[in-house]
Amino acid sequence: MDITRVGIVGAGQMGSGIAHVFALAGYDILLNDIDQTALDKAIETVTRNLDRQVSKEKISQEERDGALGRIATTLELSDLGGMDLVIEAATEREAVKVAIFEELVPHLKPETILTSNTSSISITRLASRTDRPEKFMGFHFMNPVPVMQLVELIRGIATDEATYKTLLGVVEALGKTAASSEDFPAFIVNRILMPMINEAVYTLYEGVGSVSSIDSAMRLGTNHPMGPLELADFIGLDTCLAIMNVLHDGLADTKYRPCPLLTKYVEAGWLGRKTDRGFYDYRGDAPVPTR
Numbered sequence: 001m002d003i004t005r006v007g008i009v010g011a012g013q014m015g016s017g018i019a020h021v022f023a024l025a026g027y028d029i030l031l032n033d034i035d036q037t038a039l040d041k042a043i044e045t046v047t048r049n050l051d052r053q054v055s056k057e058k059i060s061q062e063e064r065d066g067a068l069g070r071i072a073t074t075l076e077l078s079d080l081g082g083m084d085l086v087i088e089a090a091t092e093r094e095a096v097k098v099a100i101f102e103e104l105v106p107h108l109k110p111e112t113i114l115t116s117n118t119s120s121i122s123i124t125r126l127a128s129r130t131d132r133p134e135k136f137m138g139f140h141f142m143n144p145v146p147v148m149q150l151v152e153l154i155r156g157i158a159t160d161e162a163t164y165k166t167l168l169g170v171v172e173a174l175g176k177t178a179a180s181s182e183d184f185p186a187f188i189v190n191r192i193l194m195p196m197i198n199e200a201v202y203t204l205y206e207g208v209g210s211v212s213s214i215d216s217a218m219r220l221g222t223n224h225p226m227g228p229l230e231l232a233d234f235i236g237l238d239t240c241l242a243i244m245n246v247l248h249d250g251l252a253d254t255k256y257r258p259c260p261l262l263t264k265y266v267e268a269g270w271l272g273r274k275t276d277r278g279f280y281d282y283r284g285d286a287p288v289p290t291r
């Protein structure tokens with residue numbers, strides 16, 4: 001199937017990054033959120049990141065202008081009805097995603113491919129709440145989307161081959177690389193990454209190390225570009241906790257229990273960079289470790 005128009009639901013860090021790379025690759029984008037401020041912020045973020053790419057001579061001014069011109073925004077989910085492909089990138093809560101699909105599906109063309117950027121939730125279960133499980137897939141981008149090469153492709157039990165092949169073609173058109181994962185909790189990347197981040201929070205909780213010693217140990221000792229607590233703040237502590245809960249519930253193994261300190265930070269509304277406070281305080285010029 002030929003994809004030219006792409007709808008994106010949720011204009012947070014992932015929705016804006018996905019809009020950026022699709023627009024740069026020539027797709028027409030309609031970005032939706034429940035909050036006008038989120039849409040305005042997303043356009044600001046995309047503009048800033050495109051400008052950064054121009055200043056680093058990765059793209060030309062014309063490419064930047066073209067990409068920005070291809071992104072429109074809307075508060076009405078029904079406006080996404082005419083899209084060829086829809087990517088849901090709203091908050092990592094199953095009830096939120098299911099409500100979006102139930103509202104959106106009656107407006108979609110029969111041939112539209114529907115996808116979720118979920119980090120962890122069962123694709124088969126989400127697909128079953130739509131009218132098109134055979135045209136439904138997990139389409140999992142990595143953060144920051146303009147920089148990270150990987151896209152995980154997750155087929156639900158009913159996903160057909162044509163849908164998989166179409167999305168594989170889209171990943172190639174974006175200049176990214178696909179990895180296929182079976183539909184099990186948190187797929188490949190987060191099945192491995194998130195227990196490491198959770199263990200880093202336990203390491204802090206048990207007093208084995210401070211925020212800076214844990215992060216510098218992993219940055220300098222294992223050559224990770226970011227320490228695990230810095231990365232948790234970057235991803236969003238609410239998203240990290242949601243993923244751990246999906247692993248814990250879905251695999252029924254206590255080794256995935258979320259660290260109580262992670263839960264406490266989320267309960268406090270300290271969600272990391274997006275709220276200016278997590279394991280680091282981002283309100284000053286440079287991030288300051290909080291423990």
Ligand SMILES: CC(=O)CC(=O)SCCNC(=O)CCNC(=O)[C@H](O)C(C)(C)COP(=O)(O)OP(=O)(O)OC[C@H]1O[C@@H](n2cnc3c(N)ncnc32)[C@H](O)[C@@H]1OP(=O)(O)O
Pocket residue numbers: 049050052053056118119141142143144145146147148189190193225226231235239
């Ligand atoms: C939770 C999930 O479901 C799945 C996930 O996403 S898991 C998270 C996966 N992501 C990671 O693990 C990220 C780990 N961190 C990193 O790779 C790096 O720290 C980073 C790429 C984010 C930043 O790298 P850095 O070297 O510290 O910073 P910086 O020099 O500013 O950026 C590196 C390059 O990326 C570019 N860049 C960074 N953010 C960008 C953005 N949002 N848009 C466009 N370009 C960007 C910079 O311009 C720079 O380009 P050059 O190499 O041409 O100079």
Ligand SMILES: NC(=O)C1=CN([C@@H]2O[C@H](COP(=O)(O)OP(=O)(O)OC[C@H]3O[C@@H](n4cnc5c(N)ncnc54)[C@H](OP(=O)(O)O)[C@@H]3O)[C@@H](O)[C@H]2O)C=CC1
Pocket residue numbers: 009010011012013014015032033034035038089090091092093096100117118119120140141142143234235236239274
């Ligand atoms: N953060 C990461 O590193 C990664 C995240 N993901 C996944 O991507 C998805 C989005 O994550 P991320 O961008 O980080 O989260 P953010 O919190 O940055 O953004 C989520 C956005 O979705 C909006 N939203 C909530 N409910 C609705 C709705 N009903 N309709 C439209 N928009 C809605 C939120 O609005 P409001 O703020 O008003 O609630 C917010 O703007 C999640 O499923 C996450 O697991 C995937 C890969 C990496």
